[in-house]
Amino acid sequence: MSAPLPVFVAIPLVTAFVLPALGARFKSLATFLANLATIALLVLAVMSVGHPQVYQVGAWSIPLGINLVLDGLSSLMLLAVAVVSAAAMLFSVRYTEQYTAKTKYLSLFLLMVAGMNGVVLSGDIFNLYVFLEIASIASYALVGFGCEHEELEASFKYMVLGSIASAFILFGIALVYGNTGSLNMAYIAKAIQELGMNPGLAFALSLFVAGFGLKAALVPFHAWLPDAHPSAPAPISAMLSGVLIKALGVYALSRLIFNVFGVSVPVSWVLIALGVLSMVIGVFLAVGQWDFKRLLAYHSISQMGYVVLGIGIGALILARQGNPLWASLAILGGLFHLANHAVFKSLLFLTSGSVEMATGTRQLKQMGGLIERMPYTRASCAIASAAIAGVPPFNGFWSKMILVVAAVQARLYVLAAVTVLVSLVTLLSFLKVQRYVFLGELPESLQNTRENKGSMLWAMAFLAALCLFMSLLVLVPSLRNLILQPAVDTLLAGVGYSATIVKL
Amino acid sequence: MLYALCFLLFMIGLYCAVVKKNMVKIVIGIMVMEYAVNLLLIMLGYRLGGTAPILGGADADGVTKVVAAQFLATVVDPLPQALVLTSIVISLGSLALMISICIRTYAKYGTFDITEIRRLRG
Numbered sequence: 001m002s003a004p005l006p007v008f009v010a011i012p013l014v015t016a017f018v019l020p021a022l023g024a025r026f027k028s029l030a031t032f033l034a035n036l037a038t039i040a041l042l043v044l045a046v047m048s049v050g051h052p053q054v055y056q057v058g059a060w061s062i063p064l065g066i067n068l069v070l071d072g073l074s075s076l077m078l079l080a081v082a083v084v085s086a087a088a089m090l091f092s093v094r095y096t097e098q099y100t101a102k103t104k105y106l107s108l109f110l111l112m113v114a115g116m117n118g119v120v121l122s123g124d125i126f127n128l129y130v131f132l133e134i135a136s137i138a139s140y141a142l143v144g145f146g147c148e149h150e151e152l153e154a155s156f157k158y159m160v161l162g163s164i165a166s167a168f169i170l171f172g173i174a175l176v177y178g179n180t181g182s183l184n185m186a187y188i189a190k191a192i193q194e195l196g197m198n199p200g201l202a203f204a205l206s207l208f209v210a211g212f213g214l215k216a217a218l219v220p221f222h223a224w225l226p227d228a229h230p231s232a233p234a235p236i237s238a239m240l241s242g243v244l245i246k247a248l249g250v251y252a253l254s255r256l257i258f259n260v261f262g263v264s265v266p267v268s269w270v271l272i273a274l275g276v277l278s279m280v281i282g283v284f285l286a287v288g289q290w291d292f293k294r295l296l297a298y299h300s301i302s303q304m305g306y307v308v309l310g311i312g313i314g315a316l317i318l319a320r321q322g323n324p325l326w327a328s329l330a331i332l333g334g335l336f337h338l339a340n341h342a343v344f345k346s347l348l349f350l351t352s353g354s355v356e357m358a359t360g361t362r363q364l365k366q367m368g369g370l371i372e373r374m375p376y377t378r379a380s381c382a383i384a385s386a387a388i389a390g391v392p393p394f395n396g397f398w399s400k401m402i403l404v405v406a407a408v409q410a411r412l413y414v415l416a417a418v419t420v421l422v423s424l425v426t427l428l429s430f431l432k433v434q435r436y437v438f439l440g441e442l443p444e445s446l447q448n449t450r451e452n453k454g455s456m457l458w459a460m461a462f463l464a465a466l467c468l469f470m471s472l473l474v475l476v477p478s479l480r481n482l483i484l485q486p487a488v489d490t491l492l493a494g495v496g497y498s499a500t501i502v503k504l
Numbered sequence: 505m506l507y508a509l510c511f512l513l514f515m516i517g518l519y520c521a522v523v524k525k526n527m528v529k530i531v532i533g534i535m536v537m538e539y540a541v542n543l544l545l546i547m548l549g550y551r552l553g554g555t556a557p558i559l560g561g562a563d564a565d566g567v568t569k570v571v572a573a574q575f576l577a578t579v580v581d582p583l584p585q586a587l588v589l590t591s592i593v594i595s596l597g598s599l600a601l602m603i604s605i606c607i608r609t610y611a612k613y614g615t616f617d618i619t620e621i622r623r624l625r626g
Contacts, residue, residue, distance in 0.1 A: 126587055126590075130590060130594065133594045133597075133598070136598075137594075137597055137598055137601060140598075140601060140605075141601060144605055144608075147608060148612075149612050149613065152605055152608050152609045152612060153609065153621050153622075155605055156527065156602075156605050156606070156609060159598070159601070159602055159605065160521060160530055160534065160602075163534045163537075163538075163598055163602070164518065164521060164534065164537065166538075166598075167514075167517075167534065167537040167538050167541055170538070170541045170545075170591060171514065171540075171541045171544070174541055174544045174545045174548060174584075177545075177548060177583075177584070177587075178548045183583070183587075
């Protein structure tokens with residue numbers, strides 16, 4: 001059985017407003033409640049897999065009211081958000097002891113989760129915008145949570161670019177409403193099918209690409225990410241890089257392009273170009289970094305490039321009326337990499353937080369030899385590094401291999417070569433991390449470093465185990481048909497999405 | 505024509521947010537952008553000489569169909585107004601956060617000039 005859809009938004013939202021009332025005196029109760037909420041969301045998300053449904057808010061029928069839609073793609077995103085937020089919340093239990101306003105932190109965290117769940121469930125374009133703003137505003141505040149010089153600066157930069165992106169998206173929504181007379185995605189898709197594209201709609205689509213591209217930090221729009229993600233507290237960096245840029249950026253963009261506007265050749269090339277630029281530029285900027293978290297942030301840009309590339313190749317094959325099997329493979333690669341990236345990048349940010357908490361620094365050059373002092377952190381960091389670099393048994397290898405095969409099948413040989421090359425550079429830069437953080441000489445100043453205990457270890461172990469076993473999601477056919485294939489089919493269905501929703 | 509003016513206002517806001525060096529002016533630029541979008545939304549639903557979209561009980565009795573058709577022909581589209589209300593509330597929230605970050609930054613750096621607030625790079 002599966003829970004009614006508003007529960008996914010209601011649980012974190014209600015908890016978020018209850019927590020600040022508890023205040024500093026009941027801090028441990030607040031932490032417990034917050035963890036309970038994220039774990040409950042994880043359980044509900046797992047239970048809802050394979051139960052597509054449409055929920056009409058307030059029992060208003062669809063064109064009048066707002067609807068929430070749980071289909072394959074939403075289900076995958078919901079699961080990713082739930083997994084990463086449960087792990088990050090568990091990690092926060094100890095990590096945020098260093099901040100004074102812990103209940104406010106927990107409350108903002110849950111608001112962000114509520115916003116993301118709302119974005120992935122919403123079947124109404126304006127409702128999507130509202131949830132997107134809830135998640136964004138909570139994340140602006142969380143980036144500046146430390147209130148030090150760098151954090152405030154990063155938060156302001158993030159906020160300015162984020163607000164400009166939101167204004168673009170709202171402008172696009174206004175144009176879409178003006179041209180189609182509806183805000184429901186299914187009805188918009190139907191109207192666009194009947195009317196055909198006109199200049200207003202094309203302009204709206206380009207506004208959406210720019211707006212959601214800014215939210216997803218794809219390369220021409222990436223300037224805020226390397227500042228914002230390292231400045232946030234480590235569990236929040238894990239959330240931002242792990243799921244926020246995907247739910248707000250890539251998910252919303254692919255939902256609109258595939259299911260609402262319908263794929264076309266120029267748009268697919270735009271996606272491919274954004275993906276390749278992000279992949280290449282992100283990884284080369286990352287190699288030169290000496291700040292642990294900043295290096296990870298640049299890799300987020302690069303890995304998001306893989307996701308967008310996969311989705312773009314799928315769109316191109318679909319738009320050219322090619323073999324849908326290969327389109328399905330490309331999209332599968334992109335979405336599987338999205339899920340994988342959510343797991344291994346949040347694990348990497350958590351290990352960086354663990355190292356930072358133990359040593360007090362993020363500079364690679366000031367660390368070294370931590371392998372004896374922090375064996376568990378080291379082990380999980382090594383697993384995540386191998387996964388992101390695409391070393392065989394781990395999940396990252398499978399998704400990258402699917403992407404390369406799909407690129408070759410689409411006769412985009414150059415792109416396949418670039419994918420492999422970027423993967424090698426990624427491996428190089430993570431060897432650098434391993435070498436400078438965990439191997440080599442232990443500096444004098446770090447002689448007293450201790451491994452972090454308790455919940456932080458559990459959170460890292462949970463994600464590391466996922467890194468090992470997630471390859472089963474594509475290798476075992478029944479699991480693939482349960483989780484990934486419905487998500488791929490949602491995008492493949494294209495504008496047929498509207499028929500599904502209206503019928504349901 | 506009026507839509508083009510809206511777009512012009514949007515671009516003025518964008519220009520202000522991108523080019524200006526003062527944090528407060530950047531915030532003002534962003535707000536100009538958001539209000540340009542709000543104005544566009546309102547104009548989409550407006551109808552010259554339209555009436556308020558309120559159907560009283562008294563209007564409905566008698567020849568219901570004629571009244572309803574007349575109502576639909578003259579009424580202003582209420583949906584954009586609801587959207588704009590929501591969007592104003594959202595932009596109020598983000599404006600409050602932006603201004604408070606400006607204030608905290610001023611307390612730390614002693615300036616609003618973003619060319620002098622540059623500790624992050626790379």
